[in-house]
Amino acid sequence: MSKSYRELTPEEKLFLDDQLTKEIIYNERMRAKLLGSIAFVMLLIMVSFIIFFRAQYSSFIMSLTPTYISAGILAVVTIRGFIMSKVLMKEKMKKIMSRKKRRDFIRYVWIIFEISIPTFISFVYSFYPNAQELLTAPIIWGYFLIIILSTLSLDFYLSAVAGTVAALEYLVVIFLVVDRHPLDASELYAYEPFINFSRCVMLFLSGVTAGYVANQLKNKIINTHITLLERNRVINLFDQQVSREIVDELVANYHELESKRKFVCVMFLDIRDFTHFAEKMQPEEIIKYQNNVFSFMIEIITKNNGIINQFLGDGYMATFGAPITRGNDCLNAVKASLEIIKTIEQKNKEGIISQTRIGIGLHAGEVVAGNVGTDVRKQYSISGNTVILASRIEELNKEFGTQLLISKEVLEQIEQNGYNAEFFGSVPLKGREKPVDVFKLV
Numbered sequence: 001m002s003k004s005y006r007e008l009t010p011e012e013k014l015f016l017d018d019q020l021t022k023e024i025i026y027n028e029r030m031r032a033k034l035l036g037s038i039a040f041v042m043l044l045i046m047v048s049f050i051i052f053f054r055a056q057y058s059s060f061i062m063s064l065t066p067t068y069i070s071a072g073i074l075a076v077v078t079i080r081g082f083i084m085s086k087v088l089m090k091e092k093m094k095k096i097m098s099r100k101k102r103r104d105f106i107r108y109v110w111i112i113f114e115i116s117i118p119t120f121i122s123f124v125y126s127f128y129p130n131a132q133e134l135l136t137a138p139i140i141w142g143y144f145l146i147i148i149l150s151t152l153s154l155d156f157y158l159s160a161v162a163g164t165v166a167a168l169e170y171l172v173v174i175f176l177v178v179d180r181h182p183l184d185a186s187e188l189y190a191y192e193p194f195i196n197f198s199r200c201v202m203l204f205l206s207g208v209t210a211g212y213v214a215n216q217l218k219n220k221i222i223n224t225h226i227t228l229l230e231r232n233r234v235i236n237l238f239d240q241q242v243s244r245e246i247v248d249e250l251v252a253n254y255h256e257l258e259s260k261r262k263f264v265c266v267m268f269l270d271i272r273d274f275t276h277f278a279e280k281m282q283p284e285e286i287i288k289y290q291n292n293v294f295s296f297m298i299e300i301i302t303k304n305n306g307i308i309n310q311f312l313g314d315g316y317m318a319t320f321g322a323p324i325t326r327g328n329d330c331l332n333a334v335k336a337s338l339e340i341i342k343t344i345e346q347k348n349k350e351g352i353i354s355q356t357r358i359g360i361g362l363h364a365g366e367v368v369a370g371n372v373g374t375d376v377r378k379q380y381s382i383s384g385n386t387v388i389l390a391s392r393i394e395e396l397n398k399e400f401g402t403q404l405l406i407s408k409e410v411l412e413q414i415e416q417n418g419y420n421a422e423f424f425g426s427v428p429l430k431g432r433e434k435p436v437d438v439f440k441l442v
Helices: 010-052 054-061 065-087 091-097 100-115 117-125 131-136 138-153 156-180 187-192 193-237 244-252 274-278 285-302 327-348 384-400 407-418
Strands: 260-271 306-311 315-320 360-375 377-385 403-407 423-427 438-442
Touching: 010 065, 010 091, 010 100, 010 138, 010 193, 054 100, 065 117, 091 100, 100 117, 100 138, 100 156, 117 138, 117 156, 138 156, 138 193, 156 403, 244 377, 260 274, 260 285, 260 327, 260 384, 285 315, 285 327, 306 327, 315 327, 315 360, 315 384, 327 360, 327 403, 360 384, 360 407, 384 403, 384 423, 384 438, 403 407, 407 438
Parallel strands: 360 403
Antiparallel strands: 260 315, 260 360, 306 315, 360 377, 403 438, 423 438
């Protein structure tokens, strides 16, 4: 389940606010472009009527003066739309828009200007004959187009203000028409109070509805970014430990991080005589050596679908099969072990690293895997007797002079893959009543 906004850390809230600001700027650019495009289309239609249907058009409105003025208003809106889309791309404007109070003020000024465009045009036509046609003319639909576009603002109150201003300004248009033109019996329907009041209510409700839709879109965007934050949190948790394929599965099944029982293969690796080797070196030289040795080992572990759970100074513990199994986990662990041994031998021979010898122990069984810790600090941990036995088996390499020892449980999982093993006997291990069958791959 995704976190709520309140549960995010200050850094995550800052990131989310920044992403939301970018989304708002993008949407404002889109809204300006769309409004400019609509105004441009209306301008083309108006010009076309004047050019190709001048006689019919003139007889209908009796004067072309309001048409010229309206065309000028539409031209201004068209130019303003495309200028705004460019201005919002400038870094200075982005900084201004990142400040919420100033951004909100600018956006409210914009929406009031935009919603007033049909009112400006209606005001011009109200001075001329046949102005009563305004109350049912297509220009009134312009209010609805602008209210619809206000959903891109992702702000409930901004859309609600657009609907409220549209309703109030439509009332003003009604009073202008009624005040400036005598009533005609055949046109009384246009002045019917119930009809006009219903239109005002519809404009207001359209703004509220658009605001609700805008708020839902905003919540969807926020939830999407919170999901991305969770994805990044998982990636950071397993960064440089697990392959991209495993990370993708972890993100798709986030609950997999919960503690649960799993069958895994555990690897313990130890660098022989590291203490004696390190006491002759400076700390910086030790770190450099560890990085040189561990870097290729990490790549091999990751390539074979394992993760390194913990570095132990002179070695590490790795797991195959948790948090996600990738087929035969024991086989993956064996392949990784053999490749690590082969790579070390090659690098020793070429003098790329100081002469290094290692011991690896593999054991398979059930463990409890999951996040351990508090909200402040968590670590993906593997716990259980299987882990202890894998560590004990690794220690037996010193006794037998070997580099890789595996348990019977591991051998049973890989026998069908053509691996041969030499039985070293049933060995008693500290803390375990029954001896453990130990094998060396040959």
